Amino acid sequence: MKxxxxxxxxxxxxxxxxxxxxxxQYIESGLEFISSPQIAFLLGIDNSQVRKxxxxxxxxxxxxxxxxxxxxxxxxxxxxxxxxxxxAFIIGAGNLGSALSKYxxxxxxxxxxxxxxxxxPLKVGITINKKQIFHISKLPDLTRRLNVKIAILTVPRQSAxxxxxxxxxxxxxxxxxxxxxxxxxxxxxxxxxxxxxxxFLQFIVNDEVRNDD
Amino acid sequence: MKxxxxxxxxxxxxxxxxxxxxxxQYIESGLEFISSPQIAFLLGIDNSQVRKxxxxxxxxxxxxxxxxxxxxxxxxxxxxxxxxxxxAFIIGAGNLGSALSKYxxxxxxxxxxxxxxxxxPLKVGITINKKQIFHISKLPDLTRRLNVKIAILTVPRQSAxxxxxxxxxxxxxxxxxxxxxxxxxxxxxxxxxxxxxxxFLQFIVNDEVRNDD
DNA sequence: TAGATTGTTAATCGATTAACAATC
DNA sequence: TAGATTGTTAATCGATTAACAATC
Numbered sequence: 464m465k466x467x468x469x470x471x472x473x474x475x476x477x478x479x480x481x482x483x484x485x486x487x488q489y490i491e492s493g494l495e496f497i498s499s500p501q502i503a504f505l506l507g508i509d510n511s512q513v514r515k516x517x518x519x520x521x522x523x524x525x526x527x528x529x530x531x532x533x534x535x536x537x538x539x540x541x542x543x544x545x546x547x548x549x550x551a552f553i554i555g556a557g558n559l560g561s562a563l564s565k566y567x568x569x570x571x572x573x574x575x576x577x578x579x580x581x582x583x584p585l586k587v588g589i590t591i592n593k594k595q596i597f598h599i600s601k602l603p604d605l606t607r608r609l610n611v612k613i614a615i616l617t618v619p620r621q622s623a624x625x626x627x628x629x630x631x632x633x634x635x636x637x638x639x640x641x642x643x644x645x646x647x648x649x650x651x652x653x654x655x656x657x658x659x660x661x662x663f664l665q666f667i668v669n670d671e672v673r674n675d676d
Numbered sequence: 677m678k679x680x681x682x683x684x685x686x687x688x689x690x691x692x693x694x695x696x697x698x699x700x701q702y703i704e705s706g707l708e709f710i711s712s713p714q715i716a717f718l719l720g721i722d723n724s725q726v727r728k729x730x731x732x733x734x735x736x737x738x739x740x741x742x743x744x745x746x747x748x749x750x751x752x753x754x755x756x757x758x759x760x761x762x763x764a765f766i767i768g769a770g771n772l773g774s775a776l777s778k779y780x781x782x783x784x785x786x787x788x789x790x791x792x793x794x795x796x797p798l799k800v801g802i803t804i805n806k807k808q809i810f811h812i813s814k815l816p817d818l819t820r821r822l823n824v825k826i827a828i829l830t831v832p833r834q835s836a837x838x839x840x841x842x843x844x845x846x847x848x849x850x851x852x853x854x855x856x857x858x859x860x861x862x863x864x865x866x867x868x869x870x871x872x873x874x875x876f877l878q879f880i881v882n883d884e885v886r887n888d889d
Numbered sequence: 890t891a892g893a894t895t896g897t898t899a900a901t902c903g904a905t906t907a908a909c910a911a912t913c
Numbered sequence: 914t915a916g917a918t919t920g921t922t923a924a925t926c927g928a929t930t931a932a933c934a935a936t937c
Contacts, residue, residue: 473878474904480874484858498918505858509906514920526912526918543877562775563872568833568856572873613880620781637880643781645697645718655879657872659776660785661693664756665686666868667826667850687928711894722930727896739894739936 471519471542478516479539481506486536498529545573550611551639554626555618556581556589556596559641563615565592577609582622599626603633613637620644684732684755691729692752694719699749711742758786763824764852767839768831769794769802769809772854776828778805790822812839816846826850833857 471479485505489497499517503510517530522538524530540546553560556579563569564576579596581587587598597605605611614635618626623642630638631652638654640646643661646654684692698718702710712730716723730743735751737743753759766773769792776782777789792809794800800811810818818824827848831839836855843851844865851867853859856874859867 470882472904476878476881477871477874480856480871480877481858481869484856484871488857500918505860510918511907511921512905514918515905518920524919526920527916528913529918543881549880558775558778562771565771566872569873569876571856572877574873574876637883639876639879643693643697643784644701645694647718653879653883655875656694657875658690658693658697659779659870660782660787661690662868662870663782663787663852664693664785665689666852666866667762668689668756669683670850670866685928713894723894724897724931725929727894728929731896737895739896740892741937742894 469519469542475516475519476543478506478508478512479520479543482513482516483536483539483543486532486539489532490536495532496525496529497532497535499524501529543572545571547573549574549613550577550609551575551613551615552577552602552606552611552630552635553579553594553615553617554581554599554602554630555579555616556583556586556591557617557619560615560617561591563617564594567592576615577611578605599629602630606630606633606635611635613639615639615641617641682732682755688729688732689756691719691721691725692733692756695726695729696749696752696756699745699752702745703749708745709738709742710745710748712737714742756785758784760786762787762826763790763822764788764826764828765790765815765819765824765843765848766792766807766828766830767794767812767815767843768792768829769796769799769804770830770832773828773830774804776830777807780805789828790824791818812842815843819843819846819848824848826852828852828854830854 482502485502499510499513502513517535520538520542522530522535551574553564553576560579564579569576576594579591579594580599580602581596582599586596589596612635614630616623616626616638620642623644624646627638627646627648631648636652638646638652639657640654641657643658648654695715698715712723712726715726730748733751733755735743735748764787766777766789773792777792782789789807792804792807793812793815794809795812799809802809825848827843829836829839829851833855836857837859840851840859840861844861849865851859851865852870853867854870856871861867
């Protein structure tokens with residue numbers, strides 16, 4: 464029996480991780496059940512939306528009481544693969560790269576930073592939060608030996624494309640790109656553009672939070 | 677004549693900032709015009725989508741040549757308010773907070789970090805990238821004096837809700853929340869949940885980039 | 890001219906919301 | 914029982930894609 468392969472849209476995944484946060488808070492409060500209207504209220508969304516999302520993680524609830532908090536948390540973790548290790552390298556040991564290497568929350572979701580890379584000889588050899596900084600020239604060898612497919616790109620925008628070319632050539636297939644640059648990559652390489660400021664603008668643009676009001 | 681108030685959806689804003697990145701790259705390459713199929717190809721989207729988005733920033737192109745790169749860049753910046761200052765405080769001078777305070781790219785989009793706040797006496801008084809760390813107790817006074825409405829919340833998840841309550845009480849209206857917690861806030865406070873790991877999962881979940889394949 | 894592109898409308902697709910029978 | 918909730922289908926809404934006349 465072939466395992467059913469479900470495609471979860473980005474919006475569903477974002478909501479599921481928010482449900483997951485809520486569930487952790489419920490568990491800490493000692494609560495055992497949560498209903499779809501409760502989740503919906505906390506997030507300001509529709510309750511049938513919540514039930515549909517929960518259906519997508521193969522969880523069932525009980526009439527009148529709702530969903531078992533621990534079971535639902537497990538279901539979300541299983542569906543989103545929190546327990547499956549996703550190894551990654553950080554490229555660029557600047558401010559953002561260093562901060563991400565110390566960001567322990569990643570490991571709760573199965574994302575492990577194995578090492579960092581930089582071209583600055585002064586940074587090479589330093590260890591940040593148990594992650595060593597290697598010279599970028601060491602990346603091809605380590606990518607192959609450790610079978611790493613994911614790179615977190617936090618280099619200055621001027622060197623982002625060169626860097627991308629280099630790491631793709633070394634075998635990287637997934638680039639989580641923090642540089643505000645649109646990278647040109649082969650069709651078999653996946654890029655996720657994490658433009659933090661863009662995310663911020665999505666938040667405030669329509670509300671016109673300006674200093675001059 | 678009242679200025680037309682357009683609501684831009686999050687997806688449109690995200691695409692516009694990507695177009696903006698492409699335009700900068702075009703300008704650096706000395707190119708003067710760009711067409712919708714060119715933009716569409718670089719981003720892997722439909723070209724009529726691009727034309728619709730560009731229409732939303734009140735820019736017009738020329739048949740056969742496309743859009744003037746500099747003009748289009750200006751139009752996007754005007755629509756998204758890059759030139760309008762958006763002052764913000766960072767709450768929590770940990771790894772992520774410190775990194776964001778040094779993230780100079782923010783200023784290109786009009787986001788200014790004025791100061792940082794922390795409850796740790798050892799951090800208070802330190803200056804990071806010209807931004808001073810104040811004790812959190814100083815926030816209400818400074819929020820009012822500087823008329824700051826935006827806070828970037830980078831505190832540990834355990835203290836996030838308390839922190840949110842405190843800064844909302846001090847007058848903060850917009851919270852860019854980097855803690856993996858769903859905050860309970862009054863209806864007049866806006867929260868944007870920036871769960872980095874959630875963003876990452878949106879990127880890789882459907883592709884099953886696991887170590888065990 | 891021929892061909893590429895814009896601007897715009899219509900068609901399609903997908904996501905959200907409403908509604909409600911079944912359940913406990 | 915009465916009332917709250919689930920699970921699911923139908924209706925609505927919005928976003929993307931297709932199509933094409935107008936333009937240069």
